[in-house]
Amino acid sequence: MPDLVCSDCGTIYPVESLIWLCSCGGMLDVVAFDTTVDAAALPGRAPSLWRYAEALPIAADPTITLGEGLSPLVPARALPHVQLKLDFLLPTLSFKDRGAVVLATLAKQLRVESAMVDSSGNAGTAMAAYFSRAGIDCTVYVPESTSPGKLAQMRAHGATVELVPGSRADTSAAALRAAGQPGVLYASHVYHPYFLHGVKTYGYEIWEQRGRSLPETVVVPVGNGTMLLGCYLAFSELVAAGLAEWMPRIVAVQASACAPLEQAMAQGLDSPVTLDGSATIAEGIAIAAPPRGRQILAAVRATGGTIVSVTDRQTAAARQELADEGLFVEPTSAVCFAAVRAAVDQTFDSASRTSAAAESLLTAESVVVPLCGAGLKSPTSTTRYS
Template identity: 85%
Template sequence: MTALPDLVCSECATPYPVESLAWRCACGGVLDVAEFDFQVDAAALRRRVPSLWRYAEALPIEVDPAITLGEGLSPLIPSRSFAHVQLKLDFLLPTLSFKDRGAVVLATLATRLGVRSAMVDSSGNAGTAMAAYFGRAGIGCTVYVPESTSPGKLAQMRAHGATVELVPGSRADTAAAALQAAGRPGVLYASHVYHPYFLHGVKTYGYEIWEQRGRTLPETVVVPVGNGTMLLGCYLAFRELVAAGLAERMPRLVAVQASACSPLEQAMAQGLDAPELVDAGATIAEGIAIAAPPRGKQILRAVRASGGTIVCVTDTQTAAARRELADEGLFVEPTSAVSFAAVRAAVDEDFDSVSPTWAVAASSLTAGSVVVPLCGAGLKSFA
């Protein structure tokens, strides 16, 4: 077995052995995976398994055949509504969301380290993914979720054998409860936000876009953003592809938030380096209702480095986009519809024309090639 890359603080550069089960630096900074050398063998891809593990060199851990469910390589299809848009169907992954990409990596890591117990906090999809993969690995898993979490997601977690802790209040209250419980000896805090191995699983999404488009990248990728795991994963992939000479340039990343909870959009509009805490209003896009994203500074840096921006859409626009996607044969949860809603708003010019972020986003969202992720299945939500 190859050595596992260690973790390093994004703020003070303090290193942490991955075996330590550290999930945050003593200085309070979030951790990243230390840089490791790799080169994806592009010529060999045609002969490889049709899963995210086809990009084995780019991942920090080797596949465990006993844990993988064949996750990854979700379809990339043309949109019927927009000729310039392709839709990537990650809601077809084993637990019906893109979170499987990171969950399988964390469950594989936990098995490699001999961990017997894990915990996670989630608005739903990460919890269902962790429950499934840790259950498959034979590792006990406790999931902290808001008590308002969709019944379908709760049923899915319990079906996989997870212990579900319902937390009164907001998503932020759930995160706070989990942080109080995190750090117990021998227990992996399998956080899709804090543990950076998760992001490296998610980055396979970006590699797949590149491969499925004939080894080219689109002009724009539109991503729903709460904690930012999909956006940061895509940014990692696109940066690596450009650095390896496998792509000429990085796509513009347009992040989309719900107008009821948009700390990152507000920070982008005001030119801030970090988001300020906002009140999280009620929204049907429960998966991105994050008032204080721990990786907020990294999200803002990544979006700016790509030449993109961050916008928000209303629940009315999101609900309409969800219905439009259903007319295309694609039933997704509301959170998954926000990116499609942003494209619709740009095409119809149904946005605040004085918004500094929309002024930048409109041209990116109507560019010649745009990829929109559909991240979670509609049966997970009764909204």
């Protein structure tokens, strides 16, 4: 299993150490390893994310996997240039299963007996499920405002749920204070880089499902940036291996009530702006201070993409439009469709410094949009906005 390396100072840590942050304060990545997938062997492999075994830092454990991955890629009825990837159909109803199964598999191999994680909901439900399958106790720190459906999922899988008063940032702070206990894995979807390598299979699937080609634009919701950074990993690896001809432009979407990355992109900054963040129906991306913010901004710029924001009104309307197509998703999943709709209808905020660039990218000939979480996770957010 590949070790971990600090993105700032280059210090290498054994993966067995359970380290989740460098002593210098830098974020950890997985040390470089050969990720070239045997494309010729793919047709004979199981229909799950584990079909890209060469690109993953750990081998599948048949006692833990639930066959996650290879979610459908379907055309959008209302927007012919858009394909929708239905990750809300994964076992715990969100894309976070991709990273959770990798971390749970790692924890079992390392003989970890207890794990902890902080989450706005979906990562917590995914970790609770997969750590339960691995036979490992799991504690999940979540904001007390977390949707009841997500809390019910976590508890159903046997996780200990710690409700934290205040914002998502308060929850992260509480988890960080509790992290570092001897023998306990901080299975953070933000800090532990093995999670990102599970998520990157989303990008590999897009490539394979589109006839081994990548679209012009990939749109992703961004809070902590795990899907975005996973996509960037996948696309970089595919291009480096000669399996894809180009790097898709990544357009990241934030909620306008909490958009530190969009504001940084607009101002040409290398780090997210500092803000408190307001409440938004897109709870999964309400991250005021993303720890991997510098990496997110660098990745988006490297692809020639940009970052935009949408209002709760636009998000709710997009959620309803998707429901009319038979796709019931949570608000966080609707923000990307809302951004494409705004580009098509030319209804972006005219004062936004990033919307002009986004409009051309979001109306390109081929655009892929993820639907990351099921609507049943947030069933009360169904208001129709006039």
